[in-house]
Amino acid sequence: MRTQVGIVGAGPAGLTLAQLLHREGIESVVLEDRSREYVEQRIRAGVLEQGTVDLLVAAGVGDRLRREGLVHHGIELQFDGERHRIPLSDLTGGRTIVIYGQTEVVKDLVRARLEADLPLLFEAADVTVSDLDSERPRISFTHASRAHELECDVIAGCDGFHGVCRPSIPAGVLREYSREYPFGWLGILAAVAPSNDELIYAHHERGFALLSLRSPELCRLYIQCRPDEDLAAWSDERIWAELQLRLGLKGWTLAEGPVLEKGVTGMRSFVVEPMRYGRLFLAGDAAHIVPPTGAKGLNLALHDVRVLAEALVSWYETGSSALLDAYSEASLQRVWRAEHFSWWMTQMLHRSDGGDDFGLKLQLSQLRYVTTSTAAATSLAENYVGLEQV
Numbered sequence: 001m002r003t004q005v006g007i008v009g010a011g012p013a014g015l016t017l018a019q020l021l022h023r024e025g026i027e028s029v030v031l032e033d034r035s036r037e038y039v040e041q042r043i044r045a046g047v048l049e050q051g052t053v054d055l056l057v058a059a060g061v062g063d064r065l066r067r068e069g070l071v072h073h074g075i076e077l078q079f080d081g082e083r084h085r086i087p088l089s090d091l092t093g094g095r096t097i098v099i100y101g102q103t104e105v106v107k108d109l110v111r112a113r114l115e116a117d118l119p120l121l122f123e124a125a126d127v128t129v130s131d132l133d134s135e136r137p138r139i140s141f142t143h144a145s146r147a148h149e150l151e152c153d154v155i156a157g158c159d160g161f162h163g164v165c166r167p168s169i170p171a172g173v174l175r176e177y178s179r180e181y182p183f184g185w186l187g188i189l190a191a192v193a194p195s196n197d198e199l200i201y202a203h204h205e206r207g208f209a210l211l212s213l214r215s216p217e218l219c220r221l222y223i224q225c226r227p228d229e230d231l232a233a234w235s236d237e238r239i240w241a242e243l244q245l246r247l248g249l250k251g252w253t254l255a256e257g258p259v260l261e262k263g264v265t266g267m268r269s270f271v272v273e274p275m276r277y278g279r280l281f282l283a284g285d286a287a288h289i290v291p292p293t294g295a296k297g298l299n300l301a302l303h304d305v306r307v308l309a310e311a312l313v314s315w316y317e318t319g320s321s322a323l324l325d326a327y328s329e330a331s332l333q334r335v336w337r338a339e340h341f342s343w344w345m346t347q348m349l350h351r352s353d354g355g356d357d358f359g360l361k362l363q364l365s366q367l368r369y370v371t372t373s374t375a376a377a378t379s380l381a382e383n384y385v386g387l388e389q390v
């Protein structure tokens with residue numbers, strides 16, 4: 001088998017890259033080790049920056065997103081028993097965020113790929129990449145019990161944090177930067193209409209909580225927990241009680257409903273540099289992870305593949321590798337901005353173990369500043385909706 005671009009991973013990054021390349025007449029094969037059902041049901045991100053929405057619409061997969069996505073113009077920060085609105089659109093010249101689940105983004109991309117009858121192989125096992133520093137890098141894999149080898153011009157490693165592409169790069173090439181956080185998020189998806197029209201980020205002495213949503217009928221809620229929290233110790237009743245404590249306000253109650261899904265996610269910041277080795281280009285979570293507090297992971301993944309697709313188009317059209325050579329550096333600029341913003345939001349909103357009172361006072365001061373100074377609120381807002389230049 002032979003293709004122009006071999007794409008490992010059918011998450012948002014791999015599928016969007018395949019779609020962007022298809023629109024430019026560039027062939028690709030997407031290999032995914034999980035089933036279609038698994039990939040389409042994996043509940044994760046839900047906040048899309050305006051640039052992400054524009055990219056999906058321009059790529060021809062934005063019809064349902066436009067119809068069903070919920071456009072938001074602000075978020076709320078809650079601390080010291082009060083809620084304060086950050087008017088994102090007013091502070092950023094009208095830019096917005098759109099609430100549309102990652103599950104839906106993935107479904108739209110999978111459908112577009114399969115309807116166009118283009119190669120997307122689910123349950124591809126034993127994927128390995130080789131000859132990365134040659135002009136003919138290869139991917140070998142097993143599909144439907146048969147071994148295959150795919151020869152490519154380039155390989156896009158879009159296989160997430162636990163994928164095979166990044167570890168296939170020889171030792172000493174990549175530099176890793178990382179930070180582990182001493183907490184995680186216990187998240188639920190609940191079948192109940194959201195009790196608030198906008199997201200609420202709550203700072204509380206018992207720990208952070210977030211009210212988010214996926215649709216007019218589905219709520220996504222999180223509470224800060226230990227990174228190794230035992231989910232079995234959290235009945236639905238206990239989770240709702242904790243959410244009521246952390247999100248509750250005088251005169252406002254959080255509506256409860258059936259819990260459809262729950263899980264614990266650890267939090268980490270991670271970046272590798274460069275995002276390339278020879279003819280292998282890393283994109284999305286394969287190259288970087290952010291804690292979810294800034295809602296940046298999916299958006300960054302799509303930004304990477306936009307830059308990569310443009311570079312590949314230029315390479316195929318002109319023969320010049322200038323944009324491909326600049327890919328890593330260009331992507332990393334935005335990656336590090338998002339890394340900083342996600343870290344900043346995380347340390348402002350979460351209680352650290354040990355309940356350091358000095359740290360608590362600094363957090364409250366920062367929250368008061370962000371909610372009373374237009375300059376500080378604008379900084380939060382422009383990062384949250386996604387900076388146009390970076």
Ligand SMILES: Cc1cc2nc3c(=O)[nH]c(=O)nc-3n(C[C@H](O)[C@H](O)[C@H](O)COP(=O)(O)OP(=O)(O)OC[C@H]3O[C@@H](n4cnc5c(N)ncnc54)[C@H](O)[C@@H]3O)c2cc1C
Nearest residue numbers: 009011012013033044045159160284285295296297298299
């Ligand atoms: C709880 C949670 C909440 C989040 N909330 C937000 C949010 O609000 N906003 C936001 O922007 N981001 C959020 N994120 C982050 C976001 O989900 C990720 O950044 C995003 O999924 C990255 O997309 P990706 O395509 O790079 O990687 P992935 O989605 O991880 O996709 C990688 C794909 O590669 C496949 N794969 C792995 N190994 C192999 C292999 N060996 N062979 C073949 N295929 C392989 C995987 O099965 C997967 O389908 C959240 C994440 C979590 C966990």
